Amino acid sequence: MLIKLEKSSLLRAVLIADSVIQGKAVNSIIDNCLIKVFSDCLEIISTDKDISIKTNIPSESDSEGIITCDGKKLAQILKELPDGIITIKTDNNLMVLKSSTVKGDYKLITTDGEDFPEIEFGNFDLIQINQSQFKKMIKKVLYAAAHDSVKPVFNGVYIQAGKNSTLNMVASDSRRLSFTSEHIDMVEQIVNNAVIPLKTINEVYKLLDAGVFNFALNEKQCCFKIGNTTIISRLIDGNFPDFEKVIPKDFIDTIIIDTKKFINSLRRVMIFTKEPTYKIIMTFKNDVLKIEARTPEYGEASEEIAIESSSSQEIMIGINGQYLMDSAKEIDTISFRMNITGAMSPVTMMPDDTEDSIAVIMPIQIRSAE
Amino acid sequence: MNATHIRELPDHVKRMIAAGEVIEGPHSVVKELIENSIDSEADRITIKIEDGGMQRIVVTDNGCGIVPEELSLAIAEHATSKIGTVDDIQSIYSYGFRGEALSSIASISHITILSKPDGVDTGARLICRESIEIAPFAGPTGTTVIVEHLFYNTPARKKFMKARSTEIRKIRESCTKLALAHPEIAFVLESDGKQLFSLQKTETVRNRISDLFGGAEGESLYSGSVSDMQVSLTGYISSPSNLKRSRLYQHLFVNNRPVDYRNLSFHANRAYDAMLPHGSHPALYLFLQIPPNLIDVNVHPCKREIKLFDSRYIESLIYGFIKKTLGEHELSVGSVNLNTDRSSDSEIHDINSERQTTAVFKQAEKIEKIETGETNSPDIFKDGRSLYNDLQDWNYLGTIFRTYILIEKDNSLKILDFHAAHERIQYDRLRKNVGQVTVQKLIFPEEYSVTPDKFSILTENLDLLRSLGFDIDIFSEESLIINGVPIGIDPGQATICIDQFLEAAVDVTIDKNAKDYFDEIRDRAIERIACHSAKRAGDPMNRSDAEALISMVFSGAYELRCPHGRPFVVDISRSELVKLFRR
Ligand SMILES: Nc1ncnc2c1ncn2[C@@H]1O[C@H](COP(=O)(O)OP(=O)(O)OP(=O)(O)O)[C@@H](O)[C@H]1O
Ligand SMILES: [Mg+2]
Numbered sequence: 001m002l003i004k005l006e007k008s009s010l011l012r013a014v015l016i017a018d019s020v021i022q023g024k025a026v027n028s029i030i031d032n033c034l035i036k037v038f039s040d041c042l043e044i045i046s047t048d049k050d051i052s053i054k055t056n057i058p059s060e061s062d063s064e065g066i067i068t069c070d071g072k073k074l075a076q077i078l079k080e081l082p083d084g085i086i087t088i089k090t091d092n093n094l095m096v097l098k099s100s101t102v103k104g105d106y107k108l109i110t111t112d113g114e115d116f117p118e119i120e121f122g123n124f125d126l127i128q129i130n131q132s133q134f135k136k137m138i139k140k141v142l143y144a145a146a147h148d149s150v151k152p153v154f155n156g157v158y159i160q161a162g163k164n165s166t167l168n169m170v171a172s173d174s175r176r177l178s179f180t181s182e183h184i185d186m187v188e189q190i191v192n193n194a195v196i197p198l199k200t201i202n203e204v205y206k207l208l209d210a211g212v213f214n215f216a217l218n219e220k221q222c223c224f225k226i227g228n229t230t231i232i233s234r235l236i237d238g239n240f241p242d243f244e245k246v247i248p249k250d251f252i253d254t255i256i257i258d259t260k261k262f263i264n265s266l267r268r269v270m271i272f273t274k275e276p277t278y279k280i281i282m283t284f285k286n287d288v289l290k291i292e293a294r295t296p297e298y299g300e301a302s303e304e305i306a307i308e309s310s311s312s313q314e315i316m317i318g319i320n321g322q323y324l325m326d327s328a329k330e331i332d333t334i335s336f337r338m339n340i341t342g343a344m345s346p347v348t349m350m351p352d353d354t355e356d357s358i359a360v361i362m363p364i365q366i367r368s369a370e
Numbered sequence: 371m372n373a374t375h376i377r378e379l380p381d382h383v384k385r386m387i388a389a390g391e392v393i394e395g396p397h398s399v400v401k402e403l404i405e406n407s408i409d410s411e412a413d414r415i416t417i418k419i420e421d422g423g424m425q426r427i428v429v430t431d432n433g434c435g436i437v438p439e440e441l442s443l444a445i446a447e448h449a450t451s452k453i454g455t456v457d458d459i460q461s462i463y464s465y466g467f468r469g470e471a472l473s474s475i476a477s478i479s480h481i482t483i484l485s486k487p488d489g490v491d492t493g494a495r496l497i498c499r500e501s502i503e504i505a506p507f508a509g510p511t512g513t514t515v516i517v518e519h520l521f522y523n524t525p526a527r528k529k530f531m532k533a534r535s536t537e538i539r540k541i542r543e544s545c546t547k548l549a550l551a552h553p554e555i556a557f558v559l560e561s562d563g564k565q566l567f568s569l570q571k572t573e574t575v576r577n578r579i580s581d582l583f584g585g586a587e588g589e590s591l592y593s594g595s596v597s598d599m600q601v602s603l604t605g606y607i608s609s610p611s612n613l614k615r616s617r618l619y620q621h622l623f624v625n626n627r628p629v630d631y632r633n634l635s636f637h638a639n640r641a642y643d644a645m646l647p648h649g650s651h652p653a654l655y656l657f658l659q660i661p662p663n664l665i666d667v668n669v670h671p672c673k674r675e676i677k678l679f680d681s682r683y684i685e686s687l688i689y690g691f692i693k694k695t696l697g698e699h700e701l702s703v704g705s706v707n708l709n710t711d712r713s714s715d716s717e718i719h720d721i722n723s724e725r726q727t728t729a730v731f732k733q734a735e736k737i738e739k740i741e742t743g744e745t746n747s748p749d750i751f752k753d754g755r756s757l758y759n760d761l762q763d764w765n766y767l768g769t770i771f772r773t774y775i776l777i778e779k780d781n782s783l784k785i786l787d788f789h790a791a792h793e794r795i796q797y798d799r800l801r802k803n804v805g806q807v808t809v810q811k812l813i814f815p816e817e818y819s820v821t822p823d824k825f826s827i828l829t830e831n832l833d834l835l836r837s838l839g840f841d842i843d844i845f846s847e848e849s850l851i852i853n854g855v856p857i858g859i860d861p862g863q864a865t866i867c868i869d870q871f872l873e874a875a876v877d878v879t880i881d882k883n884a885k886d887y888f889d890e891i892r893d894r895a896i897e898r899i900a901c902h903s904a905k906r907a908g909d910p911m912n913r914s915d916a917e918a919l920i921s922m923v924f925s926g927a928y929e930l931r932c933p934h935g936r937p938f939v940v941d942i943s944r945s946e947l948v949k950l951f952r953r
Contacts, residue, residue, distance in 0.1 A: 148910065151862030174812045174861035241814040275922070276799065276858040277808055320810075344811065362811035364857060365841070 003037060003088040005059035011078040013055035016229055017046035018071035020053050033071035034116045037061050051200050052119045055229040066113030067095060077106050121230055124216030124223045127186045135208040137169045138201055140180040140357055143326045145198055146173035157201050158240040160193040170243050176323045177360040191217040195240050200233035247360055248346055251339040253311040255284060256352060258335050263328050265303040269293045270321045272301040277364060280321035285314040317343055319363050327359035392474045395531055396423025396520055397540035399475055403515050404548050405465035407431035416558040422534035423541055424520055432512040435487035438494035442502060445476040462662050479520045485513040542566060547628035550621060550655060553578040575655060576606060594695030602659045603691045608652035610645035619653035637685050641692035644929035766917055773907035775916050782943040789907050790938035791923050797900035797933040799858040807839040809854040816864040819849040827875050834888055835871060859903050870898035897933055
């Protein structure tokens with residue numbers, strides 16, 4: 001088999017494939033990349049059982065076949081070679097790389113591709129979504145997801161087809177929640193809802209760029225076709241809790257704050273907080289928000305910011321400052337709204353021009369036990 | 371029934387009732403008599419008991435004695451030579467001050483006192499039966515008190531006396547406590563002609579401990595002292611390698627008076643913390659010296675309890691004392707040396723100990739500097755993390771066997787067991803929560819359903835659960851609702867934590883030996899919850915999690931041992947590595 005192709009497209013495809021491989025299981029065939037050779041293209045495939053990823057790149061080949069090889073090694077040598085056309089010749093258990101500009105042979109050990117598990121990239125009903133729109137949605141919610149919660153649904157991003165062609169996206173670790181919603185044509189055609197694993201979302205996020213991509217969902221899997229790459233991923237089992245119910249609708253106070261000022265004050269005050277609480281006390285009173293932190297080992301800090309408040313009542317809330325920061329950073333308007341429901345009840349944050357993105361943060365409570 | 375008349379009780383009945391409070395049994399008689407002997411400035415006290423003290427108690431001292439004319443006053447009510455005015459009660463250094471002990475004993479037993487003061491030829495003998503007889507006595511200087519037929523006139527009391535062996539044990543305990551407080555006095559204790567102990571006069575409490583419990587015991591103790599204005603605390607405590615299986619070796623003396631202080635064990639455990647494996651207890655011999663006007667000794671009929679002017683202050687003093695004493699002796703906690711043959715290589719040993727001390731100082735300096743970022747942020751949101759990198763003085767090398775993290779730090783290779791390390795952090799967070807809880811409220815409250823029997827265990831312990839940081843309420847007849855969890859606990863594990871709490875509660879209920887029911891449940895529940903909420907070997911541990919864990923572990927804020935006392939950092943110094951390669 002003799003293959004001719006552009007080095008940079010192969011390198012990119014191999015890197016994409018390799019990022020999925022966890023490399024836990026030593027000597028396992030799925031630690032390798034699978035390369036399917038067709039007469040006019042290659043498919044670079046990898047899997048970690050939960051996610052499978054396939055990238056299609058143009059090439060010229062004299063015959064068809066399958067090879068697997070160590071993706072990391074292949075990427076390493078490709079990285080070092082100058083851009084341009086390369087040729088790959090397969091020869092028993094070796095693949096021989098040759099660059100058109102560097103005089104040299106690089107023989108990489110290959111294994112028999114027949115042992116690689118068959119991956120079904122099956123048929124889905126795909127809808128089209130704008131890449132930058134979807135990427136923006138992921139960024140707005142992803143930070144609120146848990147990393148390694150025992151409750152699997154918290155380790156993912158929940159998507160839900162809403163009314164009037166909207167797509168809702170939610171992530172939560174039960175301490176905080178982030179919700180965003182966007183209009184997407186034909187979104188009602190996909191299965192109503194699903195929890196997509198964090199790792200899959202991360203891979204997708206890296207690939208999203210400009211233009212549109214195709215998305216599909218069935219009961220067990222989701223599929224993303226982004227450019228010449230296809231990702232098939234298992235979904236997380238289990239029901240995401242009813243998030244609409246926990247987004248408060250009635251408030252005792254609504255506050256408008258300058259986003260930048262808030263972030264800057266918070267950043268300074270946060271220096272006086274400590275893991276794991278990062279405890280900040282917010283006191284709202286007469287159009288002033290006081291942010292305070294106090295940690296016996298470090299000292300204390302307090303700042304005041306002018307706000308616009310709908311109530312004159314004084315309210316004091318203890319909250320994780322890091323959570324406030326994460327949510328504030330995702331707000332892209334000059335000022336934002338913060339809704340207060342009580343000292344021990346959720347705080348919500350949203351841009352001041354829309355209700356399509358909402359962050360919910362639960363307070364922390366310090367009690368003296370007797 | 372005919373109407374009965376209200377009458378005042380005859381004096382002797384009143385006295386018998388009052389005596390019941392002072393004298394609980396033979397051990398209280400022994401305690402009162404020894405205290406009198408100590409007050410008389412004796413330097414040798416002999417105690418002999420027969421039939422667990424029920425038949426006879428004889429306490430002999432070589433103290434100042436009682437002048438013959440006053441002998442009958444000794445057994446009179448409220449007669450004392452130790453205080454005279456109300457002000458004196460504010461400055462009690464002697465054990466006695468009420469003038470009640472001997473009169474109480476006399477009202478419920480047959481008492482005989484033989485006493486001769488120094489400098490006179492003859493003393494007197496007092497025999498108190500139905501009436502009081504006084505005769506001359508020509509023995510040696512000092513006082514002998516003989517108490518016979520205790521409770522002969524209160525048969526109901528007598529019936530309730532514990533087994534003879536129990537009484538002997540209690541007598542021995544009373545003697546031991548007073549002997550510990552007075553190494554300058556020789557003590558002999560005999561039961562039915564058999565010597566239980568004979569203690570020579572000695573200079574230090576440590577020697578006294580050795581004489582009582584064996585030489586090795588005394589030598590292994592750490593000694594220390596702290597003082598603050600008018601108050602000082604000195605004493606001896608167990609080294610972490612010489613712990614006890616019971617709390618029997620925990621003694622607190624306030625101005626040399628043995629007192630029962632319920633929270634002593636709790637605060638000691640808090641101070642020993644990770645060095646204390648479950649079920650073990652340190653020995654404590656603590657001597658608090660405090661101006662008498664700051665305490666009230668007159669709150670318990672047996673003077674076993676005292677009121678301190680500020681118990682929080684004393685608790686922090688005790689805690690601080692233990693921490694400091696351990697700190698002075700346990701410099702190298704957490705550094706485990708490999709089992710190489712070091713006898714042949716003193717050089718490595720030296721390098722080692724120097725490195726250990728500097729490491730300790732470095733850690734202390736850094737407590738304030740290193741902090742970790744939120745570990746929860748996914749990889750693509752890495753900003754913020756770099757903030758800490760320039761402060762970092764370690765290098766994360768990787769994770770092996772999905773169990774251990776390898777780190778290069780301070781010129782050595784450190785191997786960290788991440789489950790145990792994380793368990794320690796979780797444990798500390800939960801422990802810190804005791805007294806002041808930080809609760810993370812949940813967006814999605816968790817319902818917890820249980821069987822009726824478990825439901826009732828949980829509802830009984832609801833306050834305890836809350837004090838650990840669980841915001842929990844009864845939801846229905848067989849379910850609870852969890853609205854918040856202690857900070858640092860994964861909300862997804864809320865129900866698992868309650869499972870663990872329940873198991874701890876069931877364990878403690880079954881275990882008859884458990885002393886303080888709630889304390890014990892809390893301790894065991896914290897251990898279980900820490901263990902279950904910590905990452906386990908085999909769990910994924912990505913780079914940012916590992917780095918967050920490392921910076922916490924080396925922040926100096928944590929003991930480098932898991933809650934069961936096992937170290938979780940193994941340290942191989944450069945020189946040890948060199949040696950392993952036989953260079
Ligand atoms: N072993 C002794 N040597 C010298 N004097 C003694 C001795 N035992 C008793 N006394 C004298 O008898 C008095 C009465 O003793 P008792 O124990 O009844 O009262 P106390 O020691 O003064 O007070 P408390 O009731 O608090 O013990 C003492 O004040 C003391 O003067
Ligand atoms: Mg007395």
